[in-house]
Amino acid sequence: VNHIVHNGGLYKRPFNEAFEETPMLVAVLTYVGYGVLTLFGYLRDFMRQWKIEKCQNATEREEQKDFVPLYQDFENFYNRNLYMRIRDSWNRPICSVPGAKVDMMERVSHDYNWTFTYTGRVIKDIINMGSYNYLGFAQNAGACQEAAAKVLSQYGAGVCSTRQEMGNLDKHEELEKLVARFLGVESAMAYGMGFATNSMNIPALVGKGCLILSDELNHASLVLGARLSGATIRIFKHNNMQSLEKLLKDAIVHGQPRTRRPWKKILILVEGIYSMEGSIVRLPEVIALKKKYKSYLYLDEAHSIGALGPSGRGVVEYFGLNPEDVDVMMGTFTKSFGAAGGYIGGKKELIDYLRTYSHSAVYATSMSPPVVEQIITSVKCIMGEDGTTIGRARVQQLAENTRYFRRRLKEMGFIIYGNEDSPVVPLMLYMPAKIGAFGREMLKRNIGVVVVGFPATPIIESRARFCLSAAHTKEMLDTALKEINEVGDLLQLKYSRRRLVPLLDRPFDETTYEETED
Amino acid sequence: FQAPAYHLILEGILILWIIRLLFSKTYKLQERSDLTLKEKEELIEEWQPEPLVPPVPKDHPALNYNIVSGPPTHIITVNGKECINFASFNFLGLLDNEKVKSAAQASLKKYGVGTCGPRGFYGTFDVHLELEERLAKFMRTEEAIIYSYGFATIASAIPAYSKRGDIVFVDEAACFAIQKGLQASRSNIKLFKHNDMADLERLLKEQETEDQKNPRKARVTRRFIVVEGLYMNTGDICPLPELIKLKYKYKVRIFLEESLSFGVLGEHGRGITEHFGINIDDIDLISANMENSLASIGGFCCGRSFIIDHQRLSGQGYCFSASLPPLLAAAAIEALNIMEDNPDIFRTLRAKCEHIHKALQGISGLKVVGESFSPALHLQLEESCGSRENDVKLLKRVVDYCMNSGVALTQACYLEKEEKCLPPPSIRVVITVEQTEQELDKAASLLKEAAQSVLN
Numbered sequence: 017v018n019h020i021v022h023n024g025g026l027y028k029r030p031f032n033e034a035f036e037e038t039p040m041l042v043a044v045l046t047y048v049g050y051g052v053l054t055l056f057g058y059l060r061d062f063m064r065q066w067k068i069e070k071c072q073n074a075t076e077r078e079e080q081k082d083f084v085p086l087y088q089d090f091e092n093f094y095n096r097n098l099y100m101r102i103r104d105s106w107n108r109p110i111c112s113v114p115g116a117k118v119d120m121m122e123r124v125s126h127d128y129n130w131t132f133t134y135t136g137r138v139i140k141d142i143i144n145m146g147s148y149n150y151l152g153f154a155q156n157a158g159a160c161q162e163a164a165a166k167v168l169s170q171y172g173a174g175v176c177s178t179r180q181e182m183g184n185l186d187k188h189e190e191l192e193k194l195v196a197r198f199l200g201v202e203s204a205m206a207y208g209m210g211f212a213t214n215s216m217n218i219p220a221l222v223g224k225g226c227l228i229l230s231d232e233l234n235h236a237s238l239v240l241g242a243r244l245s246g247a248t249i250r251i252f253k254h255n256n257m258q259s260l261e262k263l264l265k266d267a268i269v270h271g272q273p274r275t276r277r278p279w280k281k282i283l284i285l286v287e288g289i290y291s292m293e294g295s296i297v298r299l300p301e302v303i304a305l306k307k308k309y310k311s312y313l314y315l316d317e318a319h320s321i322g323a324l325g326p327s328g329r330g331v332v333e334y335f336g337l338n339p340e341d342v343d344v345m346m347g348t349f350t351k352s353f354g355a356a357g358g359y360i361g362g363k364k365e366l367i368d369y370l371r372t373y374s375h376s377a378v379y380a381t382s383m384s385p386p387v388v389e390q391i392i393t394s395v396k397c398i399m400g401e402d403g404t405t406i407g408r409a410r411v412q413q414l415a416e417n418t419r420y421f422r423r424r425l426k427e428m429g430f431i432i433y434g435n436e437d438s439p440v441v442p443l444m445l446y447m448p449a450k451i452g453a454f455g456r457e458m459l460k461r462n463i464g465v466v467v468v469g470f471p472a473t474p475i476i477e478s479r480a481r482f483c484l485s486a487a488h489t490k491e492m493l494d495t496a497l498k499e500i501n502e503v504g505d506l507l508q509l510k511y512s513r514r515r516l517v518p519l520l521d522r523p524f525d526e527t528t529y530e531e532t533e534d
Numbered sequence: 535f536q537a538p539a540y541h542l543i544l545e546g547i548l549i550l551w552i553i554r555l556l557f558s559k560t561y562k563l564q565e566r567s568d569l570t571l572k573e574k575e576e577l578i579e580e581w582q583p584e585p586l587v588p589p590v591p592k593d594h595p596a597l598n599y600n601i602v603s604g605p606p607t608h609i610i611t612v613n614g615k616e617c618i619n620f621a622s623f624n625f626l627g628l629l630d631n632e633k634v635k636s637a638a639q640a641s642l643k644k645y646g647v648g649t650c651g652p653r654g655f656y657g658t659f660d661v662h663l664e665l666e667e668r669l670a671k672f673m674r675t676e677e678a679i680i681y682s683y684g685f686a687t688i689a690s691a692i693p694a695y696s697k698r699g700d701i702v703f704v705d706e707a708a709c710f711a712i713q714k715g716l717q718a719s720r721s722n723i724k725l726f727k728h729n730d731m732a733d734l735e736r737l738l739k740e741q742e743t744e745d746q747k748n749p750r751k752a753r754v755t756r757r758f759i760v761v762e763g764l765y766m767n768t769g770d771i772c773p774l775p776e777l778i779k780l781k782y783k784y785k786v787r788i789f790l791e792e793s794l795s796f797g798v799l800g801e802h803g804r805g806i807t808e809h810f811g812i813n814i815d816d817i818d819l820i821s822a823n824m825e826n827s828l829a830s831i832g833g834f835c836c837g838r839s840f841i842i843d844h845q846r847l848s849g850q851g852y853c854f855s856a857s858l859p860p861l862l863a864a865a866a867i868e869a870l871n872i873m874e875d876n877p878d879i880f881r882t883l884r885a886k887c888e889h890i891h892k893a894l895q896g897i898s899g900l901k902v903v904g905e906s907f908s909p910a911l912h913l914q915l916e917e918s919c920g921s922r923e924n925d926v927k928l929l930k931r932v933v934d935y936c937m938n939s940g941v942a943l944t945q946a947c948y949l950e951k952e953e954k955c956l957p958p959p960s961i962r963v964v965i966t967v968e969q970t971e972q973e974l975d976k977a978a979s980l981l982k983e984a985a986q987s988v989l990n
Contacts, residue, residue, distance in 0.1 A: 074840040077815065083785045084756050086695060087844065095847065106654040107846075109663060113646045114656060121660060147650040147657070148856075156646040164647055165639055171605040172629045173638045173865040174829040175622075180947040181962070182606060182621040184599040208831065209683035211855035216685075216714075221586065236854040244717055268581045269574045281583040309578065312586050343586055350856040354648040356682065369587035372596045378947050379710045380685040381825040384862060385605075386638075390647040466655045 026300035028336045032436040033255075033295055038446065038476065039511055046446045046476040050098075053448060057097030061089075072130040094470070102452030103129040105467050111138060113156040114147040116487035118464060139462070143492050145482045146466040150323040150439055151410045152487030153354030153394045159402065160354070160393040164386040171385035179371075183382035191388050195359050198395050199329065200339040203367035206359045206391075207376045208383045210318060210348030211237040213358030216375035218314070219245040221344070222283050227267050229260060229311075230285040233293060238285050238316060247283075248272070254293070257301045260284070264309040282311035288320025288331035288347075292473055292481070294434020294442050296320070299331055303341045312343040322352025323439050328398045328411040334437070352398075355390040357383050410486035414439055417484045417493060424497050429510035433479070441482040443500075443509070450507050451478050457506065461499040595926060596947065605630055608968040610942050617942035618973050620963055625798055625909050626869075626879055627968040628829040634868045641864035649857045653846075657857040665863045668870050669834050673804055674814055678836040679845050682858040684823030685711045686851030687833025688791050691821050692760065693719035694848040695841075700756040703737055703786065705729070706955045707767045712760055712791060713954055718850075725954070728768065731776045734759070738784045757786040763795030763806035767946075767957045769904020769911050771795070774810050787818040794910055797827025803873050803880045827873070830866040832858045883909060883967050886974060890965055893978035899989035900932075900981070903960065912946060912960035913981070915989075922950070925959045928988065933961060935984040941977045 063069040073096065076086070104125065112119040122137040147154065155161060167187070177183035188206065196204040207213045218241030222228060226247040230238060232254040242249050250267070252259040264282065271278050284306060286297045297315075306313045317330045325333030330347065332339050339345065345361040360370060371377055398407035418439045425432050431444040445451055448469065455467045469478040484493075504510050569577075590597060603611045607630040610619040628634055641661060651657035662680055669678040681687040692715030696702055700721040704712065707728045716723050724741075726734040745752035759781070761772040774790075781788050792805045800808025805822070807814050814820075819841055823833035835842060845852055873879075884907045891906040894913070904911040918925050926945065933943050946962045965974070 076840060107658050109658045109660055110656055111660045114650045146655050149650045154646050154650045156643055165642055168638055169635055173862055174629055174831055175606060176624045176629060176829055177622045180596055181944040184601060186601055186603045211851055212683050212686055236850055269577050278581055310583050350648055356648050356856055356859050365589055366587050368590045372590050372594055378949050384831045387647055387859060
């Protein structure tokens, strides 16, 4: 059933999001698994302490042994005993362009992942389902690379100064005008690091006496920026509009805690696509709420810019809304544009203020010129201004790949979280042993996947996350799907029970949804 | 088997109590105010927030950036005028070095521009691993870790080790990145007067007496001293040998920020530890950014594996951010090669610094702040005009005079409301190896002229 959700008429297209509930048996077994691992962890620590087992951890200097210990033993318990067992699933070194296929350097460990050695062999042509390469701009040949090479030979690699001093190049001005045009806002400003864009600009916008309403599952950069600003932070349940409305009402009616003074301003922090859940923010409802309660909206489009919308302009275009309704549109250039850095777009007063008071403009080095050129060329390509239709074709290819991949995985019987249109596809694994097993089995079959566990996700909800790309051809997706099917049968990952309950009007606290079937 | 009577009565009362609790209404803290729905709606209607950002006047000095057309190298085109560059931190002149550029080009042809992922998820390239090895070897430490943004390096390193309840002794003149790292760590911050070891010792002694009152807490409270090798805000160096003595006397760890001294001080450019001849293992963590001497982007931390490895899982700017673009890492490796092959550029740079330091003495109205061998000096007003705003305007006129005559200078920019100890307004003078003796003399005489005409 393709449903138009309540709040009548706010959504111009169906919004299909599903988070199937964890099956009870699986949850119990997962806890048992962690319990066993913890017990063994204590046993091994005991053996290491009594020198029965060799301790391979790096240790403090002899001269500093009587200093206060730098790390508490317990802090590292998870690290030593659980993370170390499956450490080879992460930090895999590659040695080619991170496109649809990638070459990986082979690593072996002879002491159960404490140390790695490189055999010198290169595993070629692994299908890359882990890199954030949504529109396939991670290329080492083509128009973008040639333009970047030209700018590199003209300008050099570094800048050696800050924006406000001597680091504001003509290239930066060009980039900012282009980004503003691409997003449909009055003005934009670009920064050298996506993480720093959040952590250095939120403190410039809000301070003490302001209120920040932040989604439960916001990225670490948003959380750090909110903390550094000194404002009061309140958290609403993930993508839950009733929770947000209640917080807004309470905030305005009761004012600041203890003093009861009215809040200076209220800022709502949401993301376009949440990278661990694959869910898309309910933007029409958020904007309706923001207008009703006179608060400001900060939208972090790190994953959704370029990946959603018929012409790749992000989640605002995907819902058919007006970009001027979003007060602060933030995004990064790392994912869909194959470069590095972040931007903020909005009204001219906002950007003028940020040019003057942003921490990054005053103290941090500006962007490197070849990276700027890569962004300029890729944005022009997406907009179609370079005279080709490559950009448009890629955006459409990504949407097709997304729909196809998600449909096939659901048909196979895996539990897949998130919205039907999001190119981030989390596949639930749950049990700790399956995290390591899935990563290794897929690598044996020449497919590189990303697996995530605690603390990036709740402890029992570990998952594998696929990032689709416009560069993936249908053959690559079919190969990957075949292998995922095999590994799914081998590891018994097909948990889905697809209960056919129609979607009811949600009562206040509910945050789990049942998926509906045609 | 008969239970005593009081036992049964007690159990009976308990069961009745439990039944009562199960069926009674949940206890809610009474709503702070018994407002009716209508009153709530009125409050919501009436509330007016402040505008998101206050308006910025059009002529605000920080709003109008200098526009540099073309590369910011030795001869720089600022706002249409060609000038000699005395404002970019390009100390070793590696920004337009052909070897560096060709290494970056080769990397661009192989890897493209971006890495499309953080280090944990297919964002680790062999170039990153090579750069980390080379930096560790160059600095003669066990391990090094790279960040993709210079500011984020020390701002992520400090909160990885120092948490709520720990104590950090930091110099007053510490740069903004250190201040943000300290704010993110939520530790107790104790500022000591700039380069004043007696003040630091006083604070350490006070802390010791506190510890004796509560030895259990003292055993788990970590202590750190954060200093810079060459201070950006004042141009002088920290007295590292005394700090090492204090470290072992009071059992405090030292974090050293070497952004300006890496590639400048020391016989081979290894920084302030080489300058003073100190064993590098005595410093717990050295952090630097690669945006000054190495003319690339990003930063690194180096030290023993025991310390550095921790950041791979708890450094926020490392785990949650995309890795450094490979072409910038390749440029940094090539720059390191050049530094290793030509160790006499450091001596040349220091000689030039001494030269201009001497030449700038005796300008009426402006005083030189900084060590004689520091490549980043400040020129401050000898007498302030009263308000910071007027000082800034006056210095801007000096800078404009110099720019119109072909020497590019800039004022040191700060966020006035956010800095803990705001330095006085100043003009930043940066010396690079590419500047010739004539150019240094020209700059010095121009500044004398400018000071004469503007300040008198």
